[in-house]
Each structure stands twice: as structure tokens, then as C-alpha cells.
Amino acid sequence: MVLVSDARALHDALVRRWRAEGLVVEEPDAAAELKEGAEALLHHLSKAVETGRPGLFRDYAAWAKGYLQGRAARPTELLQDRLQVVDALLADSGEDDEARSLVRAIRDEVPGLEAETRQGRGKNPLGDLHVRYLNALMAADRRTAHRLVQDALAGGVDVRDIYLHVFQAAQREMGRRWQLNEVSVPQEHFCTAATQLIMSQLYDEVFSAERNGKVVVVTSVAGDLHEIGARMVADFFEMDGWDTVYLGANSPSSAVVEEMKERGAEGLALSATMTPHVSAVAELIQEVRKDPEAGSRWILVGGYPFGVDPDLWREVGADAMALDALEATGTAARLSEVR
Ligand code: B12
Structure with missing residues (x-):
């Protein structure tokens, strides 16, 4: 597919066309947003x-519409105009119909911010604490946040x-505010x-939990810089008695396979x-x-895109996915039983 094989050229061409048509956000973010916006759009499309x-x-x-909302006067129209240009560019590049019809469908009916509701903006059982914690951090006051x-x-x-209803909730709310500028x-x-x-x-x-003698490797995939979700998953395993090998974010693949084998x-x-x-x-x-030794172990995945599409x-x-750290340990326990 052209989108993948010739991504750089397509990306540069899209930036040029958007700029030529004046499809930019307000300063000071304009140039960076144009580049990142084109890249992200084409990556997600592909x-x-x-x-x-x-x-x-x-x-x-839906995410892009929210992002543009905080940075442009007419966000929906800007996104629609950008999608129009993407469609024309794909046509000129001989791109297949599938990508183009998807672009056109979204242009005709730009979706709302569903993802935020999926990421659980419902009732928070520690709502009061969460709000106070987030307010402290917004005021750059770590001491109060820590004390709370x-x-x-x-x-x-x-x-x-505290992990799920304070830290996770605060991180997500803070991310939503970043998105809205x-x-x-x-x-x-x-x-x-x-x-x-x-x-x-x-x-x-x-x-402090009693050990259960089992080991799990936990990491974010290469290229992904988000580490708190994976770290929370590792910590929930620890709290259930697992020994965790937490590798943090952006781990190279070969290192992950080696770690799995080395740590049993x-x-x-x-x-x-x-x-x-x-x-x-x-x-x-x-x-x-592919690995004869690591190949038989279970693999559990999670993180934002797995919540967007549950399959x-x-x-x-x-072997399975889980929506949060609590679900993760329960699912892993079941996977371990059936192996
Ligand atoms: C902090 C943050 C960053 C930091 C991360 C630093 C760090 N040390 O971790 C930095 C600045 C690096 C960053 C960069 C970017 N970010 Co960011 N980031 C966030 C933010 C605000 C918080 C992430 C977080 O800590 N969440 C809290 C944890 C606990 O929640 P979680 O990750 O969902 O994890 C839970 C579940 O998903 C699940 N889970 C997660 N992993 C796993 C694994 C397994 C096996 C299982 C079972 C479950 C599981 O369990 C976890 C615990 O319950 C989010 C907002 C958000 N909604 O999460 C945006 C967010 C994820 N980022 C976003 C974006 C756009 C970016 C950038 C593209 C921005 C940019 N222009 O540079 C880059 C991409 C960088 C990259 N290559 O990865 C968007 C993504 C939008 C989208 N639709 O995809 C978000 C949603 C913000 C937003 N609302 O717009 N980001």
C-alpha cells in the first residue's frame, strides 16, 4: 500500500498542500502542528x-477534532477541509479506494469525542480526592499532592x-486538558x-504481598514513550505476589524476548x-x-488502542487484552491456569 511504502513522500506532500490551502491552526503552534498532524493522520489511516x-x-x-477545538476557530470545518485534501492527494498518488472511502466517510460525518467517555469519565469513587490531587498538581504543588x-x-x-481513581484519573484528565490546549x-x-x-x-x-513464585515481564513497545500505564500493570502484578521485570517504555524487541527467557x-x-x-x-x-523457548508463554496486551477496538x-x-491494571492481573491468572 502506498500509504506505508511511500509514507515520507506522502507526508511531505500533505504538509505542502495543507499549507498552500491555509489549513493551519493559530500561531504559535502552527508549523509543528501541521507536520505532526499530517504524520499522525496518515499513520492512523494506514x-x-x-x-x-x-x-x-x-x-x-474524533481526537483530532478535540485537539483542533483548542487551537482553531472552526475546528470541524478545518478537519473536514484537511480530509478533503487528503482524499485528493490519495487520488493523485494512485491510492486504493479503501483508504479514500474511509477518509470521505469521516469527512462527511466527523465523529465526536467518544474515546474520552470510553476511557471512563463516569463516576469516580474517589472523585473528591482526585480533584484535590489534580488541583494541587495544576498549582505545581507536589507537597500537597503527596500529603493527600x-x-x-x-x-x-x-x-x-489510589492508582486507578487518583493517579490514572488525574493523568487522563490532565491529558484531556492538554488536548484542548x-x-x-x-x-x-x-x-x-x-x-x-x-x-x-x-x-x-x-x-509487601506474599510471593507466588511467578514472573512476568512488563513493558511498553518500541517507539511508545508512555510508561505509567505499563508501570501500574507491573505494580498490580507485584501486589498479587508476582515478581515483575518492568522494562519501562520504548523497549527494543530483542531485549524483551531475551528478558522473558532469562527470567523464566x-x-x-x-x-x-x-x-x-x-x-x-x-x-x-x-x-x-518464533522463539522456541519464549514462544509458549502467554502474551497479554493493553493500552489506549485496545480499548478503542476491543478485538x-x-x-x-x-492471548488476551485487559482494559486496566486490575483486569490485567485477573486475566493473567486465568491465562496461567490454562497453560
Ligand atoms: C503523560 C503523557 C505523555 C508523556 C508520557 C511520559 C511518561 N513518562 O509516561 C509524553 C510527553 C512522553 C507523551 C507523548 C505523547 N503523547 Co501522550 N499522554 C500522556 C497522558 C497525559 C497520560 C498517560 C498516562 O500516564 N496515563 C495514565 C495510565 C495509568 O493510563 P493508561 O496509560 O491508559 O494505562 C491503563 C490502561 O490503558 C491499561 N494498560 C496500559 N498498558 C497496558 C498493558 C497491558 C498488558 C494491559 C493488560 C493493560 C494496560 O492499564 C493501565 C493502568 O490501569 C495521556 C492521556 C491519557 N488519556 O492517558 C496522553 C496521550 C496518551 N498522549 C497523546 C498524544 C497525542 C501524545 C503525543 C503524540 C503528543 C505529541 N504530539 O508529541 C506523544 C507521543 C509519544 C510517543 N511516541 O509515544 C494522546 C493520544 C491520543 C490518541 N488518540 O491516540 C493522549 C490520550 C492525550 C490526549 N487526550 O490527547 N504523552
Whole structure:
């Protein structure tokens, strides 16, 4: 497919055409957004076509609309005009009908921000604590954020609940605000670093469970820089007594296979947050399966794109997926039983 094989040329051509037509956001982000927007759009489109899952592109369009909302006067029209140009460019590049008809369908009916509701913006059982925690971080006040968490723990709140309903909820809400241009990149970096710091102060609790003798390797796939989701999954395994080999974000495939063998892991928990990284997940899984020793272990996947399309885990060749860290350990326990 042209989209994949000739991605760089297509990407550059799209940037030129969007610029020529004035399809840009307001300064100061304009140049960077144009480049990143073109790349992200083409990546998501090619993944959607490659995997036969148009929902992945629909979800991207909904996200892009939200993103443009905070940066342009007429976000829906801007996105529609951009999609019109994408369609024309694909036609000129001799691109297949599938990609073009998907682009046209989305242009005709730009979806809303469904992903945010899927990522659980429903009732939060620790809503009050979550709001106070996030407000503290928004005010660059790590001390208060830290104290709120310590007080909640001392008051008997379960660490798992703090992870899911405070840290995860705060990170996602902060991400939503970044998307809408209400939070700056430095603010996002501050919140993420502060949450990682505060998480690490809970490790007496995380490491206190009786060991069950099982080992799991946990990592984010190559290219993906999001680490907190994978780290939470690792910590929930620890709290259930597993020994975890947590490799962090952006792990090279060969290292993952070697680690699984070296540590005698029962399985691999693999995270991807960005839809364009789903191919890296599929490639790594293939590599694990090829290995005579690691190939028989279970592979569990999770992260944003697997929530967008609940069947995507099959497509990448995993054994199962889970929507959050709590579900992850239950699913892994079942996978271990059947092996
Ligand atoms: C922090 C952050 C970053 C940081 C990450 C730093 C770090 N050290 O981790 C940095 C700055 C690097 C970053 C970069 C980018 N980011 Co970012 N980021 C976020 C943010 C705000 C928080 C992520 C987080 O910590 N979430 C909290 C964790 C706990 O939640 P989680 O990841 O969903 O994990 C849970 C489940 O998904 C599941 N799970 C996760 N992994 C696994 C694995 C297994 C095996 C299982 C079973 C379950 C599982 O369990 C976890 C725990 O319950 C999110 C917002 C969001 N909604 O998550 C955006 C977000 C993910 N980022 C986004 C974007 C667009 C980007 C960039 C493209 C921005 C840019 N222009 O540069 C880049 C891409 C970089 C890359 N190559 O990966 C978008 C993605 C939109 C989309 N539709 O795909 C989001 C959603 C923000 C938004 N609302 O627009 N980001």
C-alpha cells in the first residue's frame, strides 16, 4: 500500500498542500502542528486500512477534532477541509479506494469525542480526592499532592484504588486538558513526573504481598514513550505476589524476548498507547512466538488502542487484552491456569 511504502513522500506532500490551502491552526503552534498532524493522520489511516479496522481512524478523527477545538476557530470545518485534501492527494498518488472511502466517510460525518467517555469519565469513587490531587498538581504543588495520598492511605484507602481513581484519573484528565490546549506541555511533564514520584513512595505497600513464585515481564513497545500505564500493570502484578521485570517504555524487541527467557517469565504484558505503534506490538509478538523457548508463554496486551477496538488484541496475535491494571492481573491468572 502506498500509504506505508511511500509514507515520507506522502507526508511531505500533505504538509505542502495543507499549507498552500491555509489549513493551519493559530500561531504559535502552527508549523509543528501541521507536520505532526499530517504524520499522525496518515499513520492512523494506514493502521486502520492495514488492520481492516476503520474504527481506529474514526477514533483518531474524533481526537483530532478535540485537539483542533483548542487551537482553531472552526475546528470541524478545518478537519473536514484537511480530509478533503487528503482524499485528493490519495487520488493523485494512485491510492486504493479503501483508504479514500474511509477518509470521505469521516469527512462527511466527523465523529465526536467518544474515546474520552470510553476511557471512563463516569463516576469516580474517589472523585473528591482526585480533584484535590489534580488541583494541587495544576498549582505545581507536589507537597500537597503527596500529603493527600499519604493521608488517604493512612485513612485506609486501598493502594489499588489510589492508582486507578487518583493517579490514572488525574493523568487522563490532565491529558484531556492538554488536548484542548488548557494545559501546557511543561504542566503535563510536571504532573507526570510528580505522579511517578508519588507512586514510588508507595512501594512498601506494593512490594509487601506474599510471593507466588511467578514472573512476568512488563513493558511498553518500541517507539511508545508512555510508561505509567505499563508501570501500574507491573505494580498490580507485584501486589498479587508476582515478581515483575518492568522494562519501562520504548523497549527494543530483542531485549524483551531475551528478558522473558532469562527470567523464566510465565508471560509478557505488553503496552501500547499510540495506535500507530500497534504494528510494533504485532511484530514483537511474532518474534516471541518464533522463539522456541519464549514462544509458549502467554502474551497479554493493553493500552489506549485496545480499548478503542476491543478485538484488536486478536489481530496482533495476543492471548488476551485487559482494559486496566486490575483486569490485567485477573486475566493473567486465568491465562496461567490454562497453560
Ligand atoms: C503523560 C503523557 C505523555 C508523556 C508520557 C511520559 C511518561 N513518562 O509516561 C509524553 C510527553 C512522553 C507523551 C507523548 C505523547 N503523547 Co501522550 N499522554 C500522556 C497522558 C497525559 C497520560 C498517560 C498516562 O500516564 N496515563 C495514565 C495510565 C495509568 O493510563 P493508561 O496509560 O491508559 O494505562 C491503563 C490502561 O490503558 C491499561 N494498560 C496500559 N498498558 C497496558 C498493558 C497491558 C498488558 C494491559 C493488560 C493493560 C494496560 O492499564 C493501565 C493502568 O490501569 C495521556 C492521556 C491519557 N488519556 O492517558 C496522553 C496521550 C496518551 N498522549 C497523546 C498524544 C497525542 C501524545 C503525543 C503524540 C503528543 C505529541 N504530539 O508529541 C506523544 C507521543 C509519544 C510517543 N511516541 O509515544 C494522546 C493520544 C491520543 C490518541 N488518540 O491516540 C493522549 C490520550 C492525550 C490526549 N487526550 O490527547 N504523552
